[in-house]
Amino acid sequence: MTDKKYGIVTGASRGLGVNMAIELAREGFDVIITYSSNKEKAEKVKQELQQSFHVRVEIFELHVEDVKSVAACYQFATETFGKNLHVLINNAGIYRNCKLVDMAPEDYDQVIDVNLKGTFYMCHYFAPLMIEQHYGRIINLSSAVGLRGMPGCTAYASSKFGVRGLTQALACELGPHNITVNAIAPGSHKTDMYYECPAEVREARLQSTPLQRAGDVEEMELLVRYFIASNFTTGQVVSDNGGTTMI
Numbered sequence: 158m159t160d161k162k163y164g165i166v167t168g169a170s171r172g173l174g175v176n177m178a179i180e181l182a183r184e185g186f187d188v189i190i191t192y193s194s195n196k197e198k199a200e201k202v203k204q205e206l207q208q209s210f211h212v213r214v215e216i217f218e219l220h221v222e223d224v225k226s227v228a229a230c231y232q233f234a235t236e237t238f239g240k241n242l243h244v245l246i247n248n249a250g251i252y253r254n255c256k257l258v259d260m261a262p263e264d265y266d267q268v269i270d271v272n273l274k275g276t277f278y279m280c281h282y283f284a285p286l287m288i289e290q291h292y293g294r295i296i297n298l299s300s301a302v303g304l305r306g307m308p309g310c311t312a313y314a315s316s317k318f319g320v321r322g323l324t325q326a327l328a329c330e331l332g333p334h335n336i337t338v339n340a341i342a343p344g345s346h347k348t349d350m351y352y353e354c355p356a357e358v359r360e361a362r363l364q365s366t367p368l369q370r371a372g373d374v375e376e377m378e379l380l381v382r383y384f385i386a387s388n389f390t391t392g393q394v395v396s397d398n399g400g401t402t403m404i
Contacts (some may be wrong), residue, residue: 161213163187163238165230167221167279168249170199171379173298173343177246178202178338180378182210184385186244189234191219193249221249221275223266231282242286244385247276250316254309254358265312272316273323280327284336293336296384299323301342301398306347309358317342321394328392336390339384343377343398367400 164181167215168174181188188206192199199216206214217233219308220226234242250272253264276297287293302310303317321340328338363369380395 160239160241161187162241162243163189163190163213163234164244165191165234165242165279165283166244166246166248167191167219167275168193168287170195170202170216172248173374174246174248175202176374176377177248177296177381178206178214179209180381180385181244182206182212182214183214183378184382185210187213187238189215189217189230189238191217191222191230191249193218193220219249221247221278222270224278227278227282229274230279234283235286240286240289242283243292244296245279245283245287246296246298247279247320247382248298249275250298251313254355255311256309257311260311263304265315269316269319272313273319276320277323280323280338284327284331287336288331288334291335293331293334294385295327295336295338296381297332297338297340299324299340299342299394301396301401303340303342304394304396304402324394325392332391337384337387339391340394341377341380341384342394342402353378365401366398370399 164186166178168191169178178188178190190202203214203216215237217230219230225341226398250270253268269343297320299320300317302314303321306314324338324340376397380397
């Protein structure tokens, strides 16, 4: 156990989570990266971060939809790194492209459980560490679909609109404890999830994007850096989506 500041990034074995973990390591944080199934990829990310930034990195198999798993992650974090948690990034999520009439109720439940309830569970367990030290940064992952619904996104939009509301409510609750809570609402970025979408879905999204391209995953690092550095930004949703939605 150490007294050094550390951060946690859920779902950091691939996609945007990797780049968020990179930014924490670049800023000098020790990091816990969690994964749900691919330990090999998580180990690879761990080695790359340690070699590139000379920080301590640990991995943890976490299923955010399971409150017992989240409790085990809390125990692991506090026993391994202590209580000096500065940053929590709730990135873990799943996607189902399916219209309402074709979606099985259990698939809807799974998306809500992982994306929304999982974010709540992580905040519920880890925010008290930040309250105790009167400092913290929580970054939740919403989505462009969490700002404007799209066909085929019944479950995903529901979950990401929920994350947006959760973010704003927690910003109000935790603000007096010097904890900021913000959300990033990515559009189409070049991740596994993006390439797993049907080609016609990807094309439709590009056509509706003013910049006419998908985002590079490295662009996510800039937003993480901003939310870590800002002392007066809370309850906000930054839409890194090429102009797909505009507020």
